Amino acid sequence: MWNHDAIIAWLGRKGRTFSEPLAFLNGFGDALLAEGCHIDRIRCGFGTIHPQMEIWSYLWKAGEGASVTGAEHGTRATEAYIGSPAEIVFKTGRSLRLNLQEIDRSEHHSVIGELIDAGFTDYIVMSMTFAVGSQNMLTFASKDPAGFGPDAEAKFARIIDFFTPIVEMHAVRRLATGLLDTYLGPRTGARVLNGLIKRGDGEVIRAALGFSDLRDFTLLTETLSTEELLESLNCYFETVEAAVLANGGEILRFIGDAMLIVFAPDGNESAEQVCQQALAAARQALSDMDHKNIQRDLQNQPQLRFGVGLHYGEVVYGNVGGQNRLDFTVMGVAVNRTARLESLTKQTGRDLLMSDVFAAMVPDADEFIGKFAVKGVADELPVHALIACPRS
Numbered sequence: 135m136w137n138h139d140a141i142i143a144w145l146g147r148k149g150r151t152f153s154e155p156l157a158f159l160n161g162f163g164d165a166l167l168a169e170g171c172h173i174d175r176i177r178c179g180f181g182t183i184h185p186q187m188e189i190w191s192y193l194w195k196a197g198e199g200a201s202v203t204g205a206e207h208g209t210r211a212t213e214a215y216i217g218s219p220a221e222i223v224f225k226t227g228r229s230l231r232l233n234l235q236e237i238d239r240s241e242h243h244s245v246i247g248e249l250i251d252a253g254f255t256d257y258i259v260m261s262m263t264f265a266v267g268s269q270n271m272l273t274f275a276s277k278d279p280a281g282f283g284p285d286a287e288a289k290f291a292r293i294i295d296f297f298t299p300i301v302e303m304h305a306v307r308r309l310a311t312g313l314l315d316t317y318l319g320p321r322t323g324a325r326v327l328n329g330l331i332k333r334g335d336g337e338v339i340r341a342a343l344g345f346s347d348l349r350d351f352t353l354l355t356e357t358l359s360t361e362e363l364l365e366s367l368n369c370y371f372e373t374v375e376a377a378v379l380a381n382g383g384e385i386l387r388f389i390g391d392a393m394l395i396v397f398a399p400d401g402n403e404s405a406e407q408v409c410q411q412a413l414a415a416a417r418q419a420l421s422d423m424d425h426k427n428i429q430r431d432l433q434n435q436p437q438l439r440f441g442v443g444l445h446y447g448e449v450v451y452g453n454v455g456g457q458n459r460l461d462f463t464v465m466g467v468a469v470n471r472t473a474r475l476e477s478l479t480k481q482t483g484r485d486l487l488m489s490d491v492f493a494a495m496v497p498d499a500d501e502f503i504g505k506f507a508v509k510g511v512a513d514e515l516p517v518h519a520l521i522a523c524p525r526s
Contacts, residue, residue, distance in 0.1 A: 136170040138289035145296040155304040159192050159200040162297070167196065172278035174254065179205075179220075180262070180270040180305045184312045190305075218243045219259045220271050227269060229260045231287055235279075249275060256281030258290060262298040264305070272297070319384040321398065322462050335453045340405065342412040342446045342492065343468055344383070344395035345476040346374055346419070349439040351391040358436065367391060370438050373426060377419035381411045387463055392476075396464055398451070409446050409495035416442045416486050417520070443475030445489040474508040474515065481506070484519040493518035 144165045152158035159178065166173045176194040187204035194200040215221055219230050232246065235255050239247045249257055256276040261269050274290060276282050282290075314323030348354075348370050354363060371388070378385055378395055387394040395415070397408040420442070427437045447468030455461050475487045482503060493500040501521050505514035 135283060135285075136166070136172075136289075138169075138293055140169050141165055141171075141293050142296050145293070145300060149297075150300050150303075152300075155192055155301075155308070156200040156202060158300065158304065159194045163194040163196065163200070172256075172276045172280065172282060173274060174277045175273075175275040177273045177275075178262075178271070178301060180264075180301065181268055182305070182309050182312060184316065187312075190308060214245070218245050219257070219273075223259045223261050223271065224269055227261050227263075229258065229287060229291065231259075232257045233281065253277045255279060256286070258282065258287060260290060260294055262294060262301060264298070264302045270301075270305075272301075318462055319386060321384050321400075322386060326462055337451055338448060339398055339451045340446070340448050341399070341451075341464070341468075342383075342397035342405075342408040342444065342495075343449070343464070343472040344378075344393075344397070344412050344416060345443045345472045346393045346395065346416075346440050347476050348391040349441065349480075354436060362435075366436060366438060369426060369430075370423070370440060373423050373438075374419045374440070377415045377422060380418065381415035382408075383411060383415055387461075394464070394469070394472075396449075396451075405446060406495045409444075409492055412444055412492075413488075413496050413499060413520075416444060420485055439485070441476050441479030441484075442486045443472050443477070443479065443488075444486070444492045445472040445475060446492045446495060447471070447489075470510055471515065474511060475517065478506055478508065478515075478517060482517070482519065486520045488518040488520070490516040490518060 145162075149158060149162060149165075152161060159176065163173060163176055174196045177191060179189050179191040181188065182190050184204070186206060188207045188209055189205040190202060191205060192200060192202050209215055210221070219232070223230050232242075233255070234246070234250050234257055237246070239250055246257075254275045254277055256278070258274045260272045260274075262272050263269055272294060274282065274286075311323065311327060314326055317323075318326060348367075354366060358366065370391070371393070374393060374395075375385055381397075382400075383395050383397040385393050386396045395412070397412040397415075399405070399408050420440075423438060423440070430437060445468055447466070449464040449466040449468050451464050453462050454465065471489060475489060479485055479487050484503070488496075488500055490502075493502075499520060500518040503517055503519045505516050507514050
């Protein structure tokens with residue numbers, strides 16, 4: 135008979151000290167095994183606020199360790215969930231235990247048949263109630279012929295009282311991380327989560343900057359329905375975002391139909407490397423949009439065009455704003471010049487323009503097209519265009 139009091143002691147002494155949920159779940163599974171519990175699988179799931187995911191699901195398997203996956207929005211409306219043990223426990227708030235060696239699989243949800251086929255013999259589903267009132271799932275499964283023992287439900291019910299607050303702590307942190315990643319970006323979000331939250335917090339960095347702006351946005355707003363306008367905007371944003379992320383950058387701000395993008399040196403990256411990443415992202419985004427426009431034309435959807443300005447320079451990277459409402463962003467002359475370069479794409483008929491500083495970092499990719507007077511800059515800007523990029 136395994137000792138659940140020892141597991142409770144482990145949760146209070148060691149379990150609460152883990153900073154990462156995967157490490158915590160690995161430790162919890164190992165602690166159960168060490169106490170003689172015939173545990174082979176643990177699944178812990180909790181709801182979240184995320185643009186793609188409705189639920190984060192953590193899975194631990196004996197001998198393999200822990201992993202995490204996400205269930206997309208709408209999961210609870212699918213056959214995989216409806217009628218499942220998880221739904222039953224979620225609706226009733228009561229635990230459920232099944233002896234998988236004795237039940238008729240035809241009378242249960244398909245997930246039970248999958249567990250039987252995988253060799254599991256004992257299955258317990260329990261509800262974790264967080265302090266905010268939300269109900270979340272915790273399941274235990276064993277492959278041992280004797281299962282968990284006759285008093286396992288009571289033992290796990292006692293353990294869950296101490297397990298739940300620790301999971302809720304990780305869930306809150308995951309929720310906060312997800313929100314910051316969504317609205318600020320991973321790099322900036324991590325800085326805020328690590329304590330850069332006071333007005334004036336920040337640093338001076340040198341980075342490659344990009345500014346992207348959608349063409350003919352006013353015309354789109356006047357001619358498209360709300361649904362069509364949002365679809366077009368999201369298509370444009372997704373296209374640029376995919377290229378930026380694939381090349382190591384981050385969208386720092388959405389400004390209407392425009393984007394401010396930063397490629398900051400990380401570790402041993404040089405100025406040349408981040409500029410090459412920024413250029414690769416811009417070229418990829420423009421090329422991907424060309425391909426999407428072919429499909430959009432076939433579907434009678436409006437063509438989407440955008441301009442990109444690229445610059446490299448020194449910026450202040452930090453918090454500005456009021457006493458209680460802040461924005462974590464980049465500021466400085468370099469930001470203004472990047473935006474001005476983008477504005478020149480309309481005048482020059484080039485989709486992608488670079489400053490002379492940026493062009494020097496990406497040799498053989500550009501051609502000098504002249505100096506231009508722009509608003510807010512005393513001297514004319516030397517401007518370079520990507521070779522063989524004449525559209526707009």
